[in-house]
Amino acid sequence: MTRTEIAEKADLDIRTAAAYAEELCRAGLACAVKVPSTSKGRPGNAYKPDYEKVKSIGLALTINGVDAVLCDIRGNILRRGGFSVNLESESKQTVIQKILSIITAYTAAAGEDKIAGIGVALSRWLRPPLSVYDIFEDLAVIINKHVDIPVFCGLPISVDTYAVRRDYPSYENILVVHPGNVLEFGVQIEGDIPADNRRMEYEFSHYPVDPEGEKCYCGKIGCLENYVTASAVVERFRKHSGQAKTFSFSDFVDRVAAGDVVATKIARQMGTFLWQGVAESAIRLKMRVVTVFTDCDYVSELIMKLYSSGDYPFECVAFDNKRIVTAVAAAEMASFKTVINYCPQIFCRSSPIKSTV
């Protein structure tokens, strides 16, 4: 892009455009190339993103440990590391020192190349109000105090939207849903995680799906979360089958796979209600791509069936959440926010992660 083109696109005067372009070159995010002049006169400079030199760091923090990656701009892993954590016997100080030394090591490994950003996926169990341990909510601020690299932080489910976006770089409205211990709802609107994501998640969790259902603690009748979270599903199954308290969601998934009639009925209800909530939110929020991770193949298949039997204004995939590595998604978030947003057409993933179950 020449400086004239930049000026036109960004609605700037030509000198300001050139100054910005030079600044990007100094920051290592773009480089200048000579282009022959189209009219009379000397050859001019054009600028292009120097994406081969751009790297990013992704960190995923859970109550069990830290997963860390150094990635190139295409999301390929160059280094991977991390450590396990026991928050009952290790201080925040220790955990943070370990994180900072990983960042130092990865910055050194990148050598001359630029670390454009650090993405952090911070588990909700390490934030108020759920955290019972020392709270890591200020982690981005702490990292920023130590390194001169922009840090972007989000809930893992929101960060995962950036892994999906890699497959659909021109789609800026993305929804990712995962029914786990809580009903996780990650959303990207116009390329960004909205500030009121948590409120949207709450509304989704309390979307009424069963008019015949129980009164929820929120005051409404038959809220979605009471049919789809792992604990709600296990509780429902235990009520009907008299299983012990140690019966887990993965035991439930095994029962469904084995064709247990009661388990299958509950899984069918889980998938049907989940789809009602997902479809309603996706239409209301004008989503283009919807991804549903469930930890039960039966439910994923049911969701794909319900999607194919209707006419919906969005694409939908259901897949196994192990296919997304949240630390990589965090690195991708940092790449998107610093570079890819400005030239999305270049960055399609070479082998899409999308799949139908």
Ligand SMILES: [Zn+2]
């Ligand atoms: Zn409710």
